Amino acid sequence: MSGNPRMDAALSYAARGWAVFPVWWPVGGRCACGKADCQHPAKHPLGSLAPHGVNSATNDPKVIRDWWRRAPLANIGVATGPVSGLVVLDLDPRNGGHPDRLPGSLPTTPTVRTGGGGWHYYLAHPGDGLRFPAKVPGCPGADLKAAGGYVLAPPSLHVSGRRYVWQTPLTQPLAPCPDWLFEAARRPEPRPTAPPPAVHGGSLGTPYGRAALRNELARLAQAPEGDRNNVLNRAAFALGKLAAAGHLPEGTVLGLLTIVAANTGLGEREVERTIASGLRAGKEVAHVG
Ligand SMILES: [Zn+2]
Numbered sequence: 001m002s003g004n005p006r007m008d009a010a011l012s013y014a015a016r017g018w019a020v021f022p023v024w025w026p027v028g029g030r031c032a033c034g035k036a037d038c039q040h041p042a043k044h045p046l047g048s049l050a051p052h053g054v055n056s057a058t059n060d061p062k063v064i065r066d067w068w069r070r071a072p073l074a075n076i077g078v079a080t081g082p083v084s085g086l087v088v089l090d091l092d093p094r095n096g097g098h099p100d101r102l103p104g105s106l107p108t109t110p111t112v113r114t115g116g117g118g119w120h121y122y123l124a125h126p127g128d129g130l131r132f133p134a135k136v137p138g139c140p141g142a143d144l145k146a147a148g149g150y151v152l153a154p155p156s157l158h159v160s161g162r163r164y165v166w167q168t169p170l171t172q173p174l175a176p177c178p179d180w181l182f183e184a185a186r187r188p189e190p191r192p193t194a195p196p197p198a199v200h201g202g203s204l205g206t207p208y209g210r211a212a213l214r215n216e217l218a219r220l221a222q223a224p225e226g227d228r229n230n231v232l233n234r235a236a237f238a239l240g241k242l243a244a245a246g247h248l249p250e251g252t253v254l255g256l257l258t259i260v261a262a263n264t265g266l267g268e269r270e271v272e273r274t275i276a277s278g279l280r281a282g283k284e285v286a287h288v289g
Contacts, residue, residue, distance in 0.1 A: 005155050007068035010076045013153060014064055016170075018084040019057035022046040022067045022074035023152060026159040032073070041159040043152065046074055054079050054150045075156035081147030082125055087177055088151050089121040089136075090143040097141025104180030111168040112151075115158020119167075120151050124174040126182065137184050144181075209247030213239060217260050228264050232257070232271070233278045240282020254279065 001008055010020045024033045024042055031041035038044070049067050050056035057079035058064065068074060080086045089106070091097035099106060099119060112120040125146065134149075136142040145151055154164040204210070216235040223231035236257060243250040254275060261271040 002065070002068075004068055004072050006072065006074060006076060007065065009153065009155055010064050010068060011061055013076070013078055014059035014061055017059055018086065019059050019079040020064060020153075021050040021054065021057040021077045021079065021150075022071050023077040023156070025073045025075045026157055026161065029159060029161065031159065042075060042157065043159075045077060046071055049074075050077075054148065057083065057150070076153045077150045078153045080125075080145040080149045080151060082127070083147075085125045086146075086174075087123045087125050088145040088149075089119075089123065089181065090145055090151065091119040091121075092141045092143070093117050095141035097139070101139075102142065103138055103184075104178055107175035107178055108168060108172060109175035110166065110170050110172050112154060113165050113167045114152070115156070115160055115162040115164050117162075120164075122174055123177045123181075126177055136181065139184070205242075205248035205252070206246075209242045212242055213248055213253065213256065217256060220257070220260050220264065223264065225265070228261075228266055229270065229274055232261050232264075232266065232274045236275045236278025237282040237285075240279035241286040242282075243279070244283040244286035250279070 002011075013020050022045070024031050024044055024046055026032065026042040031038040031044075033041075033044070045053040045056070047053075049071060054077065057077065078084060078086070080088050091099060091102075094116070097118060106121055107123075110122040112122070114120055134143055134145075136144055152158075152164055154166050156164045158164065205213070216239055220228070220231050220235050236253075239248060239253045239257065240250075242248045243253050257275050258271060261275065262268065266274075
């Protein structure tokens, strides 16, 4: 025992194979980070020791001892997901979360009463490669913490001054994720509604398209006064053809041409009209050819 209950707890979690890292703590009802506008008081990683946040988490006792020697008051972040073999069901009463308001029952498993008045149910992660959505469908106020997430573990201190405490202690083995929760979590994520990327090049276009875009923009930027509208029209025409053929995303062409043309001193209305007609003509030619 080190005499520091936080360090001892962090070491005992690490001994179970959980990856831990230091988190800021509260001082007088505020975050010890000192930022007046801190968004997550006493809940965000201590960046000077854990520069990659949850990705700095480790179960190496040497590193952990060093961390809590340097920051003896640090709260304890436990990384969830395969790295620790944990899924944590987080019920937050401020958003309507409560153990009695779930579509299924929860097994007896190590459980924390959080300093914010909520519950953390620690469950065995069913295995690598399984992704859990953050929200549990049909369960307001319920979050699943898995890969990339973390929770604060006892005896961390909430900004309210209340401590995180084990309600069902760690002498209880971790229960597996209950079937109803597992099923809800495995539900496929909704398909993205965004349009499919361009035929060949995806959102960045093809190297050929990008080279052409670069050339046209350079030519336009250097066009002598008096010739700028012609150069812009030819550029829009050429790039419209390439966009129609999938070499460039049309939105990018439109945006960049507009910015560069406006910087040459052409009027806004003129720029808009010339680009629109040039792009249209280019696309028509591409579709005919
Ligand atoms: Zn802070």
